Amino acid sequence: MIEIGENVLLEYIEENELKKAKSKAVSIENNELLIAYPVDVVTGRTVILHNDMEVTVEFVGKDEVPYRFTSRIKGKVKDKLQMICLEVPPREKMKRIQRRQYVRTDAVLDVQIQPANEEEFRTLSYNISAGGIAVVLADGRSFQAGESLRLVICLSEEEHPRQIETEAVVRRIFDDPKSGKRKMTLEYSEIAASDQQVLLQYCIRRQLNKRRKARME
Numbered sequence: 432m433i434e435i436g437e438n439v440l441l442e443y444i445e446e447n448e449l450k451k452a453k454s455k456a457v458s459i460e461n462n463e464l465l466i467a468y469p470v471d472v473v474t475g476r477t478v479i480l481h482n483d484m485e486v487t488v489e490f491v492g493k494d495e496v497p498y499r500f501t502s503r504i505k506g507k508v509k510d511k512l513q514m515i516c517l518e519v520p521p522r523e524k525m526k527r528i529q530r531r532q533y534v535r536t537d538a539v540l541d542v543q544i545q546p547a548n549e550e551e552f553r554t555l556s557y558n559i560s561a562g563g564i565a566v567v568l569a570d571g572r573s574f575q576a577g578e579s580l581r582l583v584i585c586l587s588e589e590e591h592p593r594q595i596e597t598e599a600v601v602r603r604i605f606d607d608p609k610s611g612k613r614k615m616t617l618e619y620s621e622i623a624a625s626d627q628q629v630l631l632q633y634c635i636r637r638q639l640n641k642r643r644k645a646r647m648e
Contacts, residue, residue, distance in 0.1 A: 432492045432522060433459055438628045439466055440635075442487040443480065451635055452478045456490070457514055463505065464488075465514040472632055473639050480504045480515055488517065489528065489631075491624040497528040497561075497631070535560040536637040542566050545581035546574070556584070561631035563599070563618040570613070574601045579620065586633060595630060597622040 433439070433456050441452045452469035459465070468477050480486065484504045491497050501524075505516040538559045544566070545551040552572070558565045564584065574580070577600060584595040598621035607614050619627070 432498065432525065433464060433490050433519075435459070437490055438625070438632075439464075439469075440472075440489040440628075440632065441469055441480075442489070443484060450478070451639065452480075453632060454515075457512075459519065462519045464502075464517040464519045465508055466517065468513055468515065472636050473643070482506050486517070491628055497627070498525045499528055500525040533560040533562040533631065534634040534638055536634045536641070538634075538637060540587060541585040543583040543585075545583075547579065557614070559584070559630065560634055561627050563602070563616060565614060565616045568604065568613040568615045572613075574604060574615065576601050576603065580617065582617070586629070593629065595622070595626045597626065 435456055435458065437456045439454045439456055441454065443450050443452075451472045453472050454466040454469035457465045457467055469480065470476060471478050482504055486502055486504065487499060488502050489497060489499045500520050502517045502519065505518055508514045508516050535558055538556055540556045540559065541553060542556050542564065543551055543553050552569065554566050554569055556564050556566050564582070568574075580599055580601065582595075582597050582599050584597070586593045586595055597619045599617035600620045601615060602618050603616045605614055606612075
């Protein structure tokens with residue numbers, strides 16, 4: 432299920448607060464998963480996970496479908512690098528993550544859209560998730576639900592800007608009375624597993640930063 436080198440997202444409770452960390456799969460055998468020392472998705476600092484701590488593990492499988500399972504820390508392993516050992520349950524204990532379960536966050540990003548038989552154009556998103564994106568639709572643009580479009584999403588972050596290329600299917604077009612703008616929602620139909628993982632981590636970081644700022648106000 433989990434490929435070596437695949438990104439792994441961990442959720443755990445520390446001091447009554449939900450924490451999220453990211454890592455990579457190093458080895459998996461005998462129902463044990465070895466991962467590199469995880470780092471906090473917000474601070475980028477290495478986190479300490481204690482033996483027998485319960486964690487939730489998310490990853491994108493070989494079938495490019497995201498999965499989640501509950502595990503426990505079995506201990507630390509030191510080889511050429513230090514690793515954390517996790518229990519891996521049987522496949523039937525792993526849950527597929529439905530698209531509606533993806534974290535969605537408000538984000539204004541540059542998006543390039545390429546229709547099948549028209550010139551490409553640029554617009555802005557207003558929210559995004561690892562399963563889809565919502566954009567502002569310029570005057571004069573018209574599409575049908577179910578229509579396929581090619582997207583290039585400029586994922587702007589301070590340290591590591593990145594472009595995500597994906598096919599997407601139009602799900603809904605509507606007029607937003609609050610903004611007075613026409614908007615369109617799309618669902619990714621062909622996206623690389625690595626790009627989807629990047630989007631998932633991007634959305635989680637933005638949500639956590641938003642909560643942190645709210646607590647400080």
